[in-house]
Amino acid sequence: MSEHIIIMGGGVIGLSVAFELQSRGYQTTVLEMARCGGQASGAAAGMLAPYSENVEGPDPFFQLCLDSLRLYPDWIGRVRERSDVTFEYSESGSLYLSYHEADRLALEGRLLWQREHGSTGAIIDGPDLFDMEPLLSRQVKAALYTPEESHLYAPDYVRALEDACRSTGGAIHEQLGRVSVLEWRNGIVLEAQDGRRFSGDRLVVCSGAWAQELAETFDLPLPIYPIRGQICAYALDDVAGDVDGKAVRHMLFGNQGYLVAKANGTLVCGASEDVAGFDTSVTERGIERLRGWNKQAIPALENCAPFHQWAGLRPSTQDGYPFLGGLDPAAQVMFAAGHYRNGILLSPITAKLVADRIENKALPSYYSYFAPGRFDMS
Ligand SMILES: Cc1cc2nc3c(=O)[nH]c(=O)nc-3n(C[C@H](O)[C@H](O)[C@H](O)COP(=O)(O)OP(=O)(O)OC[C@H]3O[C@@H](n4cnc5c(N)ncnc54)[C@H](O)[C@@H]3O)c2cc1C
Known part of the structure; x- marks a missing residue:
């Protein structure tokens, strides 16, 4: 047996x-x-x-x-073979954004060692960057593009x-x-x-x-300790304006948060890192901080409000x-x-x-x- x-x-x-x-x-x-x-x-x-x-x-x-x-x-x-539940898995790639010329050096340093570990990434700037992500703020000076990264729902x-x-x-x-x-x-x-x-x-x-x-x-x-992550979602249609195709095409990372567009028409934006014990409530302050970073990355978000907000407890270790x-x-x-x-x-x-x-x-x-x-x- x-x-x-x-x-x-x-x-x-x-x-x-x-x-x-x-x-x-x-x-x-x-x-x-x-x-x-x-x-x-x-x-x-x-x-x-x-x-x-x-x-x-x-x-x-x-x-x-x-x-x-x-x-x-x-x-x-293998999971799909054994399950009737469908789920999104998207090999979208990611862009790690930098807003200052001086930060470009850090991106280049990162790219050097990451290339030795399988990344085929590149630093993207100027019109090429905005062709890849039309809604991106023109304050973004450069981004580290990593095609290998993906996401799922x-x-x-x-x-x-x-x-x-x-x-x-x-x-x-x-x-x-x-x-x-x-x-x-x-x-x-x-x-x-x-x-x-x-x-x-x-x-x-x-x-x-x-x-x-x-x-x-x-x-x-x-x-092992809980670290609360507050997170929210916008309707992509509210953000898209007259952009052709998918409004946000890559995962967007910055040192204060991330944005990722899902096939179900939502733009998910995370996430805080709070020490709040096992409390999973969402706070106005937490979501406001996220919104501040979101509109810095995508100015069109200035006039949008998230339609959904939630929180979870990440299991962090010492x-x-x-x-x-x-x-x-x-x-x-x-x-x-x-x-x-x-x-x-x-x-x-x-x-x-x-x-x-x-x-x-x-x-x-x-x-x-x-x-x-x-x-x-x-
Ligand atoms: C806002 C947010 C965004 C995140 N984004 C990402 C991301 O983009 N990519 C990524 O890789 N990770 C992400 N994470 C982290 C990821 O969610 C966690 O690392 C992962 O879910 C941990 O999985 P787990 O199964 O260990 O824990 P959990 O999902 O917390 O599951 C533990 C389970 O154990 C059960 N349990 C606890 N005690 C007992 C008991 N005594 N008896 C029986 N059952 C018990 C609980 O009820 C719970 O269901 C994110 C987390 C948060 C909160």
Whole structure:
């Protein structure tokens, strides 16, 4: 009989891990406190942007992000094959904007090292830039174009993953309240709030910003914190004016935010980074700050108001790296949590690495940087 693996948390990470393991012949059960995709994963802008998100240099986290981006086309194909839920996946490319001549040097420096890591990007300026993005502010002096970056529509992607898990025979239980770990040293036993118990051979903790709650259970420091992201959406038609074709064609990044146009006719603009505990409310100040940056990038937004605003809790960690790997030498308990701003991007590689570790396959050299026990000084 195949191993039975319990997965705590039904966000993009838990569902991706479940889908990968089901595909490899394991039996999985996802235990979700509320609704699958109801937290950070359903709130995300869905950008798959390792180059724009990692501006300092090619550290292990960048490598992880890049490997995940490269898995995406095949991964998307596999999810689509097993799910009836359709979702947008667009290889749009991105533009990282700079407003000052002096910032061009920084863009050029970034391009140099990113080219060594697969980018075919270029610095674009003048009329070429405005041909690519007609609505862009003429205050933008130059942009780093990265054709490799893409995006998807996160709420639908998560629904498709959920459907793909079920269609491959995975069990998913929702509305369980906070699930707790009763036993993990000799077999796995978890308990839902109504007293229902679930047992298995192995546990993968994918509970996002809530993973910190397991520090006492495992007697391990787990510095994972929620960082609220407030985000909003405009109707693209309100912005387009007389521009032919799609009004905003690439993902637009700046050092204060991003804009990404979706196939459903919305322009998604994110996102704040607030320390607000587990509070997911939207504040007037948060959205006003976003609107300030948005109209700096696209002046036509001056006269538009977002029709939708929401917020989610990114699972941030003390050192910015996710917790990925086994707790014990046999990896009976594994962690896949703390993906902060890049959990959608990192979903395929996380699923692959969890499954490869379970199967004792060769792991990339950067894997050890994400060890869940790295803060344990005892
Ligand atoms: C505004 C915003 C924009 C973002 N944009 C992007 C983006 O463009 N690209 C990108 O790659 N990433 C983006 N992110 C980050 C991304 O959303 C997260 O990194 C990712 O969703 C984390 O996934 P997760 O499954 O670990 O967490 P979650 O989606 O939070 O899922 C964790 C799940 O665990 C459940 N849970 C918690 N505790 C328990 C328990 N005790 N028992 C049972 N279940 C439990 C929760 O209910 C939740 O459903 C964004 C995030 C935000 C907030």
